Amino acid sequence: MTACSAAGSYRGRFAPTPSGPLHLGSLLTALASYLDARRNDGRWLLRIDDLDRPRCVPDADTQILRQLEAHALYWDEAPRYQSQHLAEYESALARLAAQGRLYACRCTRAALAASAWPGPDGPVYPGTCRTLQLPFKDQALRVSVADGLLHIDDRIQGQLQRDAATELGDFVVRRRDGIIGYHLACAVDEAAQGITDVVRGADLIGATFAQTVLQQALALPMPRYAHVPVLVDASGHKLSKQNHATPLDTAKAGANLWQCLRWLQQAPPAALRGAAPAELLDWGVAHWRADALRERHRQTVEAGP
Numbered sequence: 001m002t003a004c005s006a007a008g009s010y011r012g013r014f015a016p017t018p019s020g021p022l023h024l025g026s027l028l029t030a031l032a033s034y035l036d037a038r039r040n041d042g043r044w045l046l047r048i049d050d051l052d053r054p055r056c057v058p059d060a061d062t063q064i065l066r067q068l069e070a071h072a073l074y075w076d077e078a079p080r081y082q083s084q085h086l087a088e089y090e091s092a093l094a095r096l097a098a099q100g101r102l103y104a105c106r107c108t109r110a111a112l113a114a115s116a117w118p119g120p121d122g123p124v125y126p127g128t129c130r131t132l133q134l135p136f137k138d139q140a141l142r143v144s145v146a147d148g149l150l151h152i153d154d155r156i157q158g159q160l161q162r163d164a165a166t167e168l169g170d171f172v173v174r175r176r177d178g179i180i181g182y183h184l185a186c187a188v189d190e191a192a193q194g195i196t197d198v199v200r201g202a203d204l205i206g207a208t209f210a211q212t213v214l215q216q217a218l219a220l221p222m223p224r225y226a227h228v229p230v231l232v233d234a235s236g237h238k239l240s241k242q243n244h245a246t247p248l249d250t251a252k253a254g255a256n257l258w259q260c261l262r263w264l265q266q267a268p269p270a271a272l273r274g275a276a277p278a279e280l281l282d283w284g285v286a287h288w289r290a291d292a293l294r295e296r297h298r299q300t301v302e303a304g305p
């Protein structure tokens with residue numbers, strides 16, 4: 001149990017993009033968030049991240065739900081489809097605009113590549129268009145990020161910080177094609193679903209910093225965060241759909257869960273090898289220790305690169 005989570009009040013979530021079936025890397029983060037929620041007597045919600053219509057694959061959402069069921073990862077409440085909540089995101093954009101926090105950016109891809117500098121979480125936009133007062137129509141919209149230090153007290157990674165201006169920069173909240181930016185949608189959704197705890201991959205730490213900026217600007221509650229190490233292949237690359245990671249074989253659900261439990265430092269007993277998914281999950285919930293990952297992270301940090 002986390003000290004600050006009263007039994008039953010915990011609400012966690014898993015938010016896949018329906019751009020294809022789940023792979024082992026996405027199962028890992030689903031499992032970590034599920035175990036943390038159940039261990040804390042909490043609810044585990046699903047959100048289908050389907051705003052980027054060109055990336056979405058028809059019926060991939062159904063396929064993902066079936067894959068989760070095959071791994072006995074059953075969710076509470078109806079999944080939230082982001083595409084059904086556009087008015088909420090537009091309303092958040094309007095509130096940011098009313099605060100004078102939004103501006104249009106006309107930079108081309110090439111201009112961005114030439115002007116952005118590398119940050120810890122990706123390229124940092126230097127604010128080229130911030131003072132130009134361009135009309136919003138048919139342009140990307142960015143949020144002005146105030147100077148200063150941003151902090152996250154991560155349950156696994158410990159204290160994290162970024163310099164807002166030099167390490168995060170003004171980020172896109174609505175794309176030129178009108179699609180709502182991931183950070184804005186995610187910040188609005190966490191509040192709308194009453195999420196208290198976000199457990200997701202460490203590749204999203206930069207996204208979390210951006211989302212905390214929006215949570216503050218929009219006066220939204222800030223969930224607790226735990227970023228788990230992402231699954232990498234033998235050559236050290238993150239498993240992802242972009243890297244053509246193999247879709248999960250649901251016929252091997254038990255073996256998949258076993259592998260993910262081990263990656264999460266949960267050391268299931270040998271007797272459970274080959275057990276059914278529900279049995280592995282029961283063991284996982286009863287023995288879940290997020291701090292095992294924290295210890296491992298500390299060891300990694302102390303050992304250095």
Ligand SMILES: [Zn+2]
Pocket residue numbers: 104105106107127128129130
């Ligand atoms: Zn620009």
